Amino acid sequence: MAEFFFNKVSKSRQYFLSLLFVCIVSFLCFVFANFIDYKIVAFILLVTVSLIAITFDIFPVLTAAVLSALIWNFFFIPPRFTFHVGSTEDTILFVMYFIIAMVNAVLTNKIKLIEKGAREKEEKSNTVKLYNTLLNSLSHELRTPIATIIAATDNLQTNSSNLTPNDKEELLAEISTASFRLNQQVENLLNMSRLESGFIQPKKDWCDINELVYDAVKRIEENKATQHITINISPNLPVLKLDKVMLEQIIYNLLNNACQYTAPDSMIQLKATYKPHFLEIVIEDNGDGFPEEEIKNVFEKFYRLKTSRTGGTGLGLSIVKGFTEAMGGSVLLQNVSTGGARFTLIIPAESTLLKKTDQWQKRIY
């Protein structure tokens, strides 16, 4: 912390502060000179220079070391108030003081440089690791649909006479599915880069949660999932002020995740309720749930479960977390006692008091 703070201090301030520090300590020693032996003062000043060395750059430290040596000589080594050193022993002490102070400053600086280098190296290797993970999952996720499209179109172009109309239909359906999958991956990447850029601002507008949820479900149904989705939206849910695009994407990603990682014909349940001033959405499935020890990691970027089949980029859930937090909310993952996973979203949202008795509700009949 201290290092972080002082690294930001400008060069001239570093000189000023380190010299000031030496002067204050020397002054205190001077006040108590009658009670402290001048050799002890040397140690106190050495400690002072060491402390300065931990926080400041090399040159202010060296200056402070020189100053402290001179002060010690002038004010403390007998005869006091002269630069003259009385005994040979004291001359040796003074030279040793000077050397220790200098070595101290230089060594501390060296350690700092090594630490900095190690930190940078680690950061770099982490970035490389992340980048490799991304490339691996991406190239798989993008290549599979591309391979499908290339193979299917090639088949249709060169082998047309041997294909039955039914075969052709199926190949075309494959091409279509692959294209939508590609499109979805590109969307995931764009969302991720929006999050990464840090400029993501929710665009709040009034939303009909019912409509929003069904829009997400409609997109899921287009993926031809076989799971059964039950929707349970509290009937008196008011119109809420939220970012519709983000919330729809969150719900879509959670439902899509449930569809991808549960057995065919599994049950998925979505519940939405509003308690002032929070929207709560619970999405629960009756699949196998998540391994307990991995729950804390699943929202990390590119994280894939150890047991996970190939496919998937590990972006879906991290986008869920990123978007939820961008809206000021939180997402919690738990395993249900009966098996299966439960995601709980809590998002702050303003509601409207618009009632059915509103002035716009006059009947014309």
Next chain:
Amino acid sequence: MAKADLLIIDDEAQIRKLLSITLQSNGYTVRHASTAKEGLITAATHPPDLIILDLGLPDEDGHTILKKLREWFTNPVIILSVQNSESDVIKALDNGANDYLSKPFRTGELLARIRSALRTSVLEESKPVIICDDLQIDLAERTVKKNDELVKLTATEYALLALFAKNEGKVLTHQYLLRDIWGPGYINQSQYLRVFIAQLRKKIEKDPNRPEIIVTESGIGYRFICKEQ
């Protein structure tokens, strides 16, 4: 049957080719341009019945081209946009575009947009009775029937439905609807729209959760879709 002349302005050769094949096979005459400059010249020398304009052209901003076109061109313009660009679409609709399609789109959607844009430009005044599947809207008598049974609507609900029906197939932005039904002071009060659309759907849709008549155009507005019998 001779169909309309269309002009496609898009810098992507693949999209131009795809659109040309699709539209020509549906009987339209198609011209195309790959830059804003070429597009404006072609539009001036051979005024088309409808223009399909890509918003992301290399040589000029889509909104600027749209404004230039709208100085003299009165036929419909459909813009092509990319996903997640709602604000761009809204701006273009405000600047005089009649409708939009976001890439990737399905052929069915493309043809439906063109049909409805051409229809509204040919036939400005609407029919007194609009029949959509089991829904019957009588604009002259101001009555709405579903399966031949009278649907009770509030004044605002009726005004909203009538406005939709007169603009069948066309996207109506939130702001446009709020201004037209509630007045200019309400253009930011979209909660009214949400509540009333939900109520209206409960009264006219087969399944209000899966609306087929008043469909949502996410982040932009709503579209009234009429399945003719």
